[in-house]
Amino acid sequence: MGLNDRLNDHANEGFFVENIENCRYNSSMIQNDMILSASGWRKVFAKSGGAEDKDSDIGETNRLLCALIAETFADYVLSKVKNDEPHVALGTDTRPTGKEMADVIIRVFLQKRIYVHFVEVASAPEIMAYSKELDGFLYISASHNPIGWNGIKFGLNKGGVLEGKETNALADIFREKCKASDAEERANLLIDGANLHHLKQVYANSSFHKLRAVEAYDKFIRGVITGIFNKKGQDAVFEAIKEGLRETPASIVCDMNGSARSVSIDKTFIPQCGLEFLPFNDTPGLIMHEIIPEPENMTRLADVINDLHADGNNNILIGYMPDCDGDRGNIVFFDEDAQTARPITAQEIFALSVASELAFEEWKKETLNEQGLLWRTQATFGKHAVVVNGPTSMRIDQICESFGYEIFRAEVGEANVVNLARQKRDEGYDVRILGEGSNGGNITYPSSVRDPVATLFAVLKMLTIRDYRRSDGKFCKGLFHIWCEKAGMSYRYKDDFMLSDVLSTLPRFATTGVSESRAVLDVKTQDKSLLKKRFQAVFTEDWSKHADELNAIYGFTGYEADITNGTKEVKNASDWANGNGGLKIRFLDEDGNPRAFIWMRPSGTEPVFRIMCDVMGGDEAAERSLLRWETTLLKKADGAE
Numbered sequence: 001m002g003l004n005d006r007l008n009d010h011a012n013e014g015f016f017v018e019n020i021e022n023c024r025y026n027s028s029m030i031q032n033d034m035i036l037s038a039s040g041w042r043k044v045f046a047k048s049g050g051a052e053d054k055d056s057d058i059g060e061t062n063r064l065l066c067a068l069i070a071e072t073f074a075d076y077v078l079s080k081v082k083n084d085e086p087h088v089a090l091g092t093d094t095r096p097t098g099k100e101m102a103d104v105i106i107r108v109f110l111q112k113r114i115y116v117h118f119v120e121v122a123s124a125p126e127i128m129a130y131s132k133e134l135d136g137f138l139y140i141s142a143s144h145n146p147i148g149w150n151g152i153k154f155g156l157n158k159g160g161v162l163e164g165k166e167t168n169a170l171a172d173i174f175r176e177k178c179k180a181s182d183a184e185e186r187a188n189l190l191i192d193g194a195n196l197h198h199l200k201q202v203y204a205n206s207s208f209h210k211l212r213a214v215e216a217y218d219k220f221i222r223g224v225i226t227g228i229f230n231k232k233g234q235d236a237v238f239e240a241i242k243e244g245l246r247e248t249p250a251s252i253v254c255d256m257n258g259s260a261r262s263v264s265i266d267k268t269f270i271p272q273c274g275l276e277f278l279p280f281n282d283t284p285g286l287i288m289h290e291i292i293p294e295p296e297n298m299t300r301l302a303d304v305i306n307d308l309h310a311d312g313n314n315n316i317l318i319g320y321m322p323d324c325d326g327d328r329g330n331i332v333f334f335d336e337d338a339q340t341a342r343p344i345t346a347q348e349i350f351a352l353s354v355a356s357e358l359a360f361e362e363w364k365k366e367t368l369n370e371q372g373l374l375w376r377t378q379a380t381f382g383k384h385a386v387v388v389n390g391p392t393s394m395r396i397d398q399i400c401e402s403f404g405y406e407i408f409r410a411e412v413g414e415a416n417v418v419n420l421a422r423q424k425r426d427e428g429y430d431v432r433i434l435g436e437g438s439n440g441g442n443i444t445y446p447s448s449v450r451d452p453v454a455t456l457f458a459v460l461k462m463l464t465i466r467d468y469r470r471s472d473g474k475f476c477k478g479l480f481h482i483w484c485e486k487a488g489m490s491y492r493y494k495d496d497f498m499l500s501d502v503l504s505t506l507p508r509f510a511t512t513g514v515s516e517s518r519a520v521l522d523v524k525t526q527d528k529s530l531l532k533k534r535f536q537a538v539f540t541e542d543w544s545k546h547a548d549e550l551n552a553i554y555g556f557t558g559y560e561a562d563i564t565n566g567t568k569e570v571k572n573a574s575d576w577a578n579g580n581g582g583l584k585i586r587f588l589d590e591d592g593n594p595r596a597f598i599w600m601r602p603s604g605t606e607p608v609f610r611i612m613c614d615v616m617g618g619d620e621a622a623e624r625s626l627l628r629w630e631t632t633l634l635k636k637a638d639g640a641e
Contacts, residue, residue, distance in 0.1 A: 034065075036171040037604035038164035038415035038566075041069065042142045042151030045097040053148040054287075056096040066101050067187035068177045070108035070138070072170055073154050077114065077136050080156060086135040087115045089213065091122035093141040093260045093325040094285040097150045101140050106202050107194035116202045117209040121284055123264040123326030125451040128159050129220040130213035141260075141325040144292040160448025161415045164566050210263075218265050224447045225457045227364070227432060236368060241457075242274040244464025251276040251308065252456065253319035253332075255301040258286040261326035266453065275460075276315065280304060293321045293330045293440070294515035295343040301332045305341035309334050316463060316499070317341070320452050328441040329452025331459065337500045346440030347393040347511045348503065353442040353458035354386060354396055355506065357433040358403045359479040359486070360461050367476050385429040387421040389413070390564045390582035391514075391599045392437030393614045395507035402486040411564040411582050412436065413604055418448045420567040438514050438612065462502055467495065508618035512627055514610070521609045521631065523638045528602055529577035534637035535600075536561075536576040539585070542633060554622060555595060556587040580604070596622065598630040609634075 034043035044051055047059030058066070077086050090105060092098030102118065109116050117134060119127060124139060131137035136156040142149035154170075155161045162170070177183060223229050226237040252275050256262040262282040270277040281288050281300075290297040301319045308317060317334035319341070331344045344352065385406040388396055392409070400407045408424060410416040414436065421431045421443075435442040441450035442458065466478035477485070480502055484493040492505050512519050525531040543550070543559065550556045560572040565581035576583055582601040586594040596615040603610050611634065613627040 035604065036167075036174070038161065038167045038413045039604055040141070040143065040151045040153040040161070041171070042145060042149055044148045045101065045150040046148035048148075051146040051148045054096055056100060058097050058100045058150075062097075063100070063104050063191065064184060064187040065178075066104040067108050067190045068174060068183065069152055070105040071112065071186075071190055072174045072177060073138055073152075074109055074112035074114055075173075076166075076170055077156070078112065081135045083135065085113055085115050087117060089117045089119060089127050089131045089134055089137040089209070091119040091127040091137070091139055091213070093124075093139075093143075094121055094258055094262070094287065095140075095142065095147060095150050095324060096285065097148075098140045101150060104191055105138060105140070106199065107192075108190045110194045110198050110202070111190055117212075118202050118206045119210045119213045120206050121260050121263050122210065122213055123217075123260040123322075124153070125221075125327055125447065125449050125453075126213050126217040126260075126264050128155065128449050129217040129447075131155065132157050132159050132220070133212075133216060139325070143325050144323040144328065146291065147287055147324075158448060159446070160418050163419050164413070164415055167415070214265055218269055220447075221265065221269065221451070221453055224444050224451065224454050225461075227361070227445070228368075233368060237364075238273060241460060241464045243468075244466055245274040247466070248316060248464065249276070250316035250318060250460065250463070251278055251313055253301065253305055253308065253317065254279040254282075254329075255298070255304070255319065255321040256280070256282040257288055257291065257321060257324075258283055259291075259322045259324050259326050260284070261322045261329075261452070264326060269453070270456075273457075278304075278308070287324070291324050292515060293323050293328055294513065295330075295345070296515065297321070298330065298332050298343050302341040302343065305332060305334050309341075318456070318459060318499070320456055322452050326452065327450045328439065329455060330440045331455065333499050335500050336498050344503070345511070345513060347395065347437045347509070348506065349440055349455065349459075350392065350435055350437035350442055351395045351399060351506050352462070352503065353435075353444075353455055354433055355399050355483050356458040356462040356479055357442075357444060358386075358399070358405065359482040360458075360465070361432055362403075362482050362486070363465060363477070363479055383427075383429045385424050385431050387417055387424060387431055387434035389417055389436040389438060390562070390569070390584050390601070391612050391614075392435075393509050393511045394594060394597065394616065395509045396437060397594075398507040399487075402483075402488070409562075409564060409569045410567045412438070412601055414443070414450065416564075416566055418443065421445075423567060459499070463499060508616075510613075510615045510618050510620045510623035512612035512614070512623065514612070518627060518631070519610060519612055521611055521634060523609045523634065525638050529579045531634075531637055532583055532600075533577040535583075535634060538633050538636050542629075550587075554587065554626075555589050557590045558588045558592075560586050560588065562586065596626060598626055600630070600634065 045058045045062050046053035046055055047057045092102050106116050127137050127139050139153045142151040153161050222234050226234045228234050256279050262284045298321050301321050305317045305319050319332040320329040322329040331349050332341050334341045386400050387408045389412045390409050410420040417434050421434045424431050433444050442455055443450055444454040462479045469475050481493050484490050561576050562571045562584045563573045563578040580602050584597050584599045586597045589595050598613050600611045613623050615623045
């Protein structure tokens, strides 16, 4: 019996699906589908098949799957690395199934003569920073998915996950392994044949490798926050932050929700930077509530911040909540104007991070370059860009325009955005910041993964690096002053600004939140190219009927369709049938400028179909109306004969 047959015989333990296109898009099947995407391979690994099951047992079938996954990646590393014994970092987030999955993978790696740096629980940015010193990494996590899920991310030593084409090639190899008639026997031999003495050594050395990983991450994040790679330059930036904090102290609150960040650098690094750090729910593995860091799950964080303010803490109060692997952490802050704590939406925090980092580059050029503290300046590059995914709000376009930066878009998926940024750097662009505004969090060069500490310090740099006069009498503008001038809003600047003042200067858009129920559709059509072809037909027909109405109500005089697949974007595409890629319809005014867009794509990490809308000017009624229109047309296309 092949492993595919065995998997189908053990539906209660989850079974392998050859590709996402074969997934059945309904809630009853979520527990049974294994999704293979550039962002990671994921399924429910709890033996029961329950997405919310907190049991650590993964069951025999999932153990066999882990063995074949490990062999697939081990063979890949051995083909890429010329060492006789490649060194690979292995770690987990805090999901209960992680330990058993790691044990299987360690055994297989030992059989394949790979030296395992087992760091046990680590955040994703931590293990990826550490892997830059090694030959690669395998990380066990399902990011923001429910607790019964788990998955695999892997990469070499570039500090990020493999490119999509590499992951797809590995997925093909893995499928073939599962189909083989001797798959079960082979997997068992891989598991049972490990040298037990070497296995004990891996576990005995884990605390040493964990310490090395934390040290590597601490060193690396300083380069990420400053964009400078000499200690003197880094110290100058952190001293500027500390100087600002002496004038306006800040307290950082973190709802760790039992995540991997509870044993990462946060508790030591953040206080070293002059900040009061107040974590809670910080017992590793004690996941107290839903994992995804969206506003509905950040109410506890807001409550703690409100209580701190009520108890007399008059510092700037900022909080963050990471997901389970700690590569994402959205923000809550105490709004002095509203006198309550409130979350910053995913699109808004990404926009704030971009505005801050681009202003920071200007500040460094003006204040640090003449001191010889920069390894390069903006003048080193002829071109500057920000790279984002397709559904990132157009507010980013306006911020980039203010600084004279170009913007490039990839398909949804962290790997797609990271690899497009690499391509643009190879073409001579300076790409300081990139990311997926639709999901929150930013990726700040030289990092290749989202990091809540990078997001937090993007906010803090904007708040703490303020106007000052140097000892030689030169006046230096702070980041918020620079942003206001670049955006043509010098009149909005004031010396005693707060975070709410900064947020009020960002471009105003109304944007569908990724976690909203109306942002997810259940579609029956398995062939997504066919679905989009039908959508193109019903959309163009409906547009021709209601063009005058759309012009009168919204000022739309035309539209263009953009498609994204991997790192490639095609603007004004004539054929919208691009498989599982992203499709965006931009609505144009009489001058040809985009005023809004609707977007769609099947998820690569969950068996759902995602939609959204983005409208300039913050018109929430228009956003709701256009999203309903998109939903109606998609349902019509989905039901077409």
